Amino acid sequence: MKSLSVHLTDTCNNSCIFCVVGSHTGTPEKVNKKMVYEFLAANKDKGYEAVNIHGGEPTIVPEFLDILAMIKENGYKAISVQTNGRTLRDIEFAKKAVENGASLFVVSLHGNTPELHDYFTSVPNSFEEAVEGIKNAVKLGIKVRTNTCVCQQNLEQLVDIVNYSMDLGVSHVNISNLHTAGNCLKNFGLVVPRIQDAIPYVEKAVEACVRRNVKVTLEGYTSCVLGDKSRYMIDWEENKFKLLYKSFIMNDYSEFMSTQTRTKSSSCKTCKEFEMCSGVYNEYAAAYGFEEFKEIV
Ligand code: SF4
Numbered sequence: 001m002k003s004l005s006v007h008l009t010d011t012c013n014n015s016c017i018f019c020v021v022g023s024h025t026g027t028p029e030k031v032n033k034k035m036v037y038e039f040l041a042a043n044k045d046k047g048y049e050a051v052n053i054h055g056g057e058p059t060i061v062p063e064f065l066d067i068l069a070m071i072k073e074n075g076y077k078a079i080s081v082q083t084n085g086r087t088l089r090d091i092e093f094a095k096k097a098v099e100n101g102a103s104l105f106v107v108s109l110h111g112n113t114p115e116l117h118d119y120f121t122s123v124p125n126s127f128e129e130a131v132e133g134i135k136n137a138v139k140l141g142i143k144v145r146t147n148t149c150v151c152q153q154n155l156e157q158l159v160d161i162v163n164y165s166m167d168l169g170v171s172h173v174n175i176s177n178l179h180t181a182g183n184c185l186k187n188f189g190l191v192v193p194r195i196q197d198a199i200p201y202v203e204k205a206v207e208a209c210v211r212r213n214v215k216v217t218l219e220g221y222t223s224c225v226l227g228d229k230s231r232y233m234i235d236w237e238e239n240k241f242k243l244l245y246k247s248f249i250m251n252d253y254s255e256f257m258s259t260q261t262r263t264k265s266s267s268c269k270t271c272k273e274f275e276m277c278s279g280v281y282n283e284y285a286a287a288y289g290f291e292e293f294k295e296i297v
Helices: 033-042 064-073 091-099 114-121 126-139 158-167 195-211 223-232 253-261 266-270 282-288
Strands: 002-007 050-054 078-083 104-108 143-149 172-176 215-219 240-245 248-250
Touching (some): 002 033, 050 064, 064 078, 064 091, 091 126, 104 126, 114 126, 126 143, 143 158, 172 195, 195 223, 215 223, 240 253
Parallel strands (some): 002 050, 002 240, 078 104, 143 172, 172 215
Antiparallel strands (some): 240 248
8 A cells, every 4th residue: 555654743742762763852843734735735646545644743743633634635545643642641632633534543552561661751651641542542443553662671571562452452563673763773782672582572472462363563573583473574565655754755765764774684685585675774783793684595
């Protein structure tokens, strides 16, 4: 499916220690509504079915609800909102977002307890608020996908986290390898797990979702480390994004990710997944090399 993607802001009401954007809780930026409107209008009859809104935290910008309405008016079929979920604790706000066109909330949930989740977000009560937000969205009958980033500190809880998400009634669980940019790069030694340590827990978390018949996807990993679980990897060939990032338009975000943020080794050339594989995050490969990534023959 071809989608548009709009980065609304760098600011956030959380300050995650692994945030790829390096989001800050400082002064909100002014969103250029005119530019967003022109981007939506210019692409409306070009086969883009959905629009993905993200940040930072997109729901805290004053223009958020108007922008949802703008997307709906332009006739796009689906709108997904990537959020930390905290503003959705206000059910009236969540209702308004749904009325204005939001059809999927992708909510970050990195722990199954306040201690663990709030440790990552650096904001007390962010866990309770996110959980309230998820419950409200589920109550409103809108689809919710949680996204859990796999860190050194939540590896052992990964199965409990995905079970907790499913207990809340979400319809899809996404598990992400850390993208080693922004705050994640600053805190690399603290948060980034070795792939070989993470994979056994990722596998168990996938199995927990499969057992409960809940859709599960994996993001940022490579086939060579996932083995038979590689069938749960997000297929970026099928999920093409055209991105508006501030005043800059990127025509193919997945191509940018694989050519600019990820790398392959010389032995990858003989791997049967070479063409399909996006590779390993540059900073991870620089720190640990490729010994964990063995070509598939
Ligand atoms: S191309 Fe390289 S990183 Fe990708 S799956 Fe093959 S060995 Fe792994």
